[in-house]
Amino acid sequence: MSRVDVTAVTKHFGTSKALDDVSITFDDGGFFALLGPSGSGKTTLLRTIAGFHFPDSGSIRIGEREVQRVPVEKRDIGMMFQNYALFPNMSVADNIGFGLRVRKVGAAEERRRVAEALELVQLGHLGQRRPSQLSGGQRQRVALARAIVTRPRVLLLDEPLSALDKTLRVDMQLELRRIQREVGITTIFVTHDQEEALTLSDRIGILKDGRIVQVGPPREVYERPVDAFAASFLGEANWLPPSRVAGLELPCRSGAGSFAVRPEALSVATVPAPGKNAIQGRMSQHVFAGAMATCLVDIDGSYWKVIARDRDIPQIAPGADVWLSWSAADTIAVPTPA
Amino acid sequence: MRRPLLPVLGRLWLALILVFLYAPIMVMAAMSFNASPFYQLPFSFSTRWYAEMAGNPQIITAALRSVSIALVVTLIATALGTAASIALFRYDFRGKKVLQLLLFPPIAIPWLITGTAMLIFFFAIGLGRGTPAVIIGHVALALPYVIVTVTARLSSFDITLEEAARSMGAGGWTVLRRVTLPWIAPGMVAGALFAFAVSFDQFVVSYFLSQPGDSTLPVLIYTAIRKGFTPEINAISTIIITVSMAIMFIATRYSRFGGER
């Protein structure tokens, strides 16, 4: 278990810059999500930490060891792949034991630790199966067991849950978190699923165009995004048109140029709520979705989205005037204009 | 960007293999331009052997015969093979697996066996040796290649396109002509080129089935080699290998045979 320090790492592929002066610290034992659109460099960063790429400049430390020139097989990491990448020619037990055999731990020790790892991922009875005989969720667990059985210093996960269907994915998220806590391993996790990142991690790093945009605990990043990109990428944001700013109580942050409100912070009514910020618009649509509902309200030609419990949204005919209200504290302020 | 396994040694190995594969062909081609009839060095350039080849009626007749046989074979094999591929692709029926498996004996059984078997059988039914026998044999050898190539192309064909065309009122023939055939055209071209190559390069089966004095080009070359060859044979061989490599080069472009990624 170690902390990982990435310092001023730059990486080019041909002429394109995949990582641009990236510095980031992953705390010992933490669960860190790297989030960003495709092409943002999140996977490149993960694979550079793993050792599949060497950075053009900058340094990477795992624990006390400088590793930026160490090939992947010597870095003592564990990694899980999007499609699990189980060895199809080996049984589950041999898959998990592969890293131990490479390290020459001895047959008895290998058996013991494989059994232990299988227990940890609750697959104790499936050791002799082939990967092809397992379900998606089971393969997932085998891949995880294989990645941690060697007790690596850091666990790297490359969109490990994206191949699962929704229900299984939620189960596996909880399971992954439980196992990570139990083992206490530093974990870095790449995803494009913002909800997954918010649920699982202690800290989130948002990347864009090979640069780190913002790093922090999920709540902080969600509630206090540093710029318009972070605000729109992590969750949805309704941007306040400059013409409507007058008369509202807005946070004074230096250089703040744009303001936004999250859909779930808004309430809809025929009158403005007292003591809150409110703007008037025209009701456009009310979409029922079981417990929750979404409505779209036309504010000067752009649509604001409101997400609330269905019963909290009054039945208002489309085309009628409505008021959207929110607490001043829920206003997001970012420096650059959206 | 993974770190290659033993990259330098590997590439050297690959280069050596390419030398091994191409050097003799290059030497043969070079020698066909060498003036000395005994392949003596130093090399002195001459097109004499090509001139002599062009003036040798035996070689020219055999070459023309080979080309015409190959063209007929290509036509028949492509037509029959394409029809069979479409049927195998479009319909599900009992015995389909067996029919697909039956394509392999003509490819997998050594041509020596197939050729001698054909010889005996064609004599028994009164057909005997000669160009018709050669054509029948070549078509049989070429068919599996055409079917495999066209089927490979068909496997990426979306059958709902046919259904969509039908839903718009197109009849079976129109669907085939306007929807299916245009899609498999590249596969057919590749299959046809394979068929041409199989026939044009075919030696073993032609050897057993062609009439003495009425032989195809490869058979003529074999006989000439065994008699003690002359550089004219070099010249015609160089032409043959250039033609057949060019055909295969185009065919692989069309069929993307293996190796794309």
Added chain:
Amino acid sequence: MAEITATGDRRRLIAMLSPAYLWLTVAVFLPLSAMLFFSVLTALPQDGPDWSLTLQNYRLFLTDPVYATLLWKSLQLGLTVTVICILIGYPCALVLARTIRGRARETLFLLVILPFWSNSLVRIFSWAIVLRGNGVLELGLNAVLPFDVSLNLMFTTHAVVIGLVHSYLPYVILTSYLALQAIDDDIIDAARSIGAGTLTILWRLLLPLSLPGLLAGAVLVFVPVVGSFMEPRILGGRMGTYYGTVIEDQFVAVYNWPLGAALSFILLAVVLLILTLTSPILRKARL
């Protein structure tokens, strides 16, 4: 794909399939079956009315050791050529499939398999020019090396093996390459991430995962080499008597067709046995 339902469909299916399969039947399957019949005749029916059934031709194979010895010699030749093709071709496929990327790989792959699709007789002939005494190889070596060498490779078993390896090497490369490039890159990355070095990856992953392809290539080399006759004739000279050349002789020189048919049929039996035994592998290689 449609299940056959209407009679119209059935008629169309038969109309499309029967020409090709009738052709294959007349030109391949009937002749192969007929060969069994002719191999038990004393003489060919077309040569006259005096023929009867006999097992003499098969008895000859069992009693005269010449034929069995030659078959054994051909099988050994097949084995030698196959092993050399694997030793040379597999590393080449490995380099192509796992270390070379992009367009260069496609081009190199094409270059490797291109000769395979070109005229095999002409390629064997080109070796005759290279290997003959006082030939290009010898002259070339003598020009480079400080001492005189005399190779005398032509008309030896070595020449036959070289020519056959040249002919069939691309098979092994082709099938191994297809198997190797189908291996998911992530699997290799996964192995490296948990500490496996190059040799471990080769031995524990690449080789086992591409084995069906490699073995399929081996079968595809072995079978035609056992039945080869043109290559030993041209490159082997007097050393070039093999099972295949004896069959050839029965048909073009000795004119003992029934014996030729019997020898061919025995070879066919051997080939079918090999193909049957290896068919699980061939199927697994999905060729």
